[in-house]
Amino acid sequence: MSTTHFGFQTVNEADKARQVRGVFDSVAPKYDLMNDLMSMGLHRAWKAYAVMVANVREGYQVLDIAGGTGDLAIAFARKVGSTGRVVHTDINEAMLRTGRDRLLDAGVALPTMVCDAEKLPFPDDQFDLVSVAFGLRNMTNKDAALKEMCRVLKPRGKLLVLEFSKVARPLEKAYDWYSFNVLPKLGALVAGDDASYRYLAESIRMHPSQDELKAMMKKDGFGHVDYHNLTGGLVALHVGIKC
Ligand SMILES: C[S@@+](CC[C@H](N)C(=O)[O-])C[C@H]1O[C@@H](n2cnc3c(N)ncnc32)[C@H](O)[C@@H]1O
Numbered sequence: 001m002s003t004t005h006f007g008f009q010t011v012n013e014a015d016k017a018r019q020v021r022g023v024f025d026s027v028a029p030k031y032d033l034m035n036d037l038m039s040m041g042l043h044r045a046w047k048a049y050a051v052m053v054a055n056v057r058e059g060y061q062v063l064d065i066a067g068g069t070g071d072l073a074i075a076f077a078r079k080v081g082s083t084g085r086v087v088h089t090d091i092n093e094a095m096l097r098t099g100r101d102r103l104l105d106a107g108v109a110l111p112t113m114v115c116d117a118e119k120l121p122f123p124d125d126q127f128d129l130v131s132v133a134f135g136l137r138n139m140t141n142k143d144a145a146l147k148e149m150c151r152v153l154k155p156r157g158k159l160l161v162l163e164f165s166k167v168a169r170p171l172e173k174a175y176d177w178y179s180f181n182v183l184p185k186l187g188a189l190v191a192g193d194d195a196s197y198r199y200l201a202e203s204i205r206m207h208p209s210q211d212e213l214k215a216m217m218k219k220d221g222f223g224h225v226d227y228h229n230l231t232g233g234l235v236a237l238h239v240g241i242k243c
Contacts, residue, residue, distance in 0.1 A: 004140055007202030016140045017116075021092055023138075023196045024068075028094035030191040032069050032102075038186055038197075043071075046235050047133060050162045051075045053228070053237060059083040060128040063152060065117045065145075066090055066135020070099035076131070077108045088112045090135075117145040122152045129153075133162040137207045143220055146240075150221035153242040159222065165229070165236035166209040175234065179204070210236045 002013045011019065027034065035043050050072065056062060058081035064073045066089075073088040080086055088103070088110045090096045100112045115121055117132065118141050130149045139145045149159050167175050179201035187197030208216060210227050213236070217225045222240030229236050 005203075005206045007199045007206065013140055017091070020138045020140075023199055024092040025094045026193045027187075027191055027196050028069075028092070028098050031095065031098065034187065034191055034197075037190060038183055042231060043134075046162060046230050046237075047071050047075070049228075049230060050131065050133065050160050050237050051079075053239060054129055054131065054158070054160055056080060056084075056129060061126060061154075062086040063120075063122070063127045063130045064088050065120075065130060065132040065149065066138070067131075067133075068092075068095040068099055068135070070103050072131050072133050073099070073110055074103060074106055074108050076129070077103075077110055086110050089115045089117075091116045117148060119144075120148045120152050124151050125154045125157075126152050127154060127157055129158050129160070131160045131162070133160075134164065136161055136163050136213075137203050142208075143216060146217055146220035146222075150240070150242055155242055157242050159217070159238075159240040159242070161213065161217070161238040161240070163213070163236060163238070164204040164207060165213075165233055167234050168229075168232040171232050171234070210238075213238055 003010050004013045004016050006016050006019045056076050056079040060080045062076045062080060067073050068090055070088055073086050077086045093114055096112055103110055117139055130153055136142055183197045183201050184194040188194035214225045214227055217240045223243035224241040227236045227238045
């Protein structure tokens with residue numbers, strides 16, 4: 001049986017999705033609060049930057065993958081107008097349910113669907129934009145997911161991958177100390193779950209670097225790929241064009 005990583009552990013590929021589901025089932029109720037606390041609000045700026053680069057127009061067809069509690073979906077819904085469509089998707093029902101409540105509170109009604117990024121239930125060439133924020137890192141077969149994202153994009157459509165990445169060397173020590181000492185304690189205090197936040201820190205270390213992910217996206221079908229480092233490489237926004 002093939003193996004993969006779940007944080008620093010080596011696990012059977014068949015088990016990873018279940019373990020990831022356990023993490024997000026556990027953190028869903030406190031997900032937004034924890035995002036604000038652990039990033040000191042920075043995740044809002046990273047997402048706002050992604051929305052700016054997306055340059056979504058009226059009438060666009062947008063697919064938000066691993067959309068969780070819906071930050072990007074809400075922002076895109078405000079841009080596509082009545083002629084466009086944003087589909088808010090995630091593999092995890094608990095995250096989607098929390099997201100759908102937030103969307104409705106914000107006065108935004110969108111199609112919300114449980115779906116696995118590795119097997120997208122959409123025909124080829126459907127979307128002008130596909131986005132995945134802080135989701136790719138958790139997927140078992142990232143190449144399969146990237147190929148699916150490319151498949152459902154229209155020719156010249158754009159993929160945005162916003163994800164934790166390889167931080168600049170001078171920040172490494174402080175970032176490691178924060179990730180492995182502060183994060184799990186914050187998780188225990190606020191969400192009653194230190195293990196999920198230890199997984200977060202570990203999974204970031206196991207994720208491909210900026211250049212590795214760029215190479216993967218090219219191999220998986222994107223003709224042009226570029227990335228933007230944010231906050232010293234703590235996060236990177238990869239932009240892939242299907243061409
Ligand atoms: C850290 S959350 C990100 C949520 C949201 N995009 C954000 O930026 O706040 C990661 C999400 O990825 C989802 N996810 C993990 N594996 C997935 C897969 N194979 N397909 C779709 N979503 C997946 C999880 O359920 C979780 O909601």
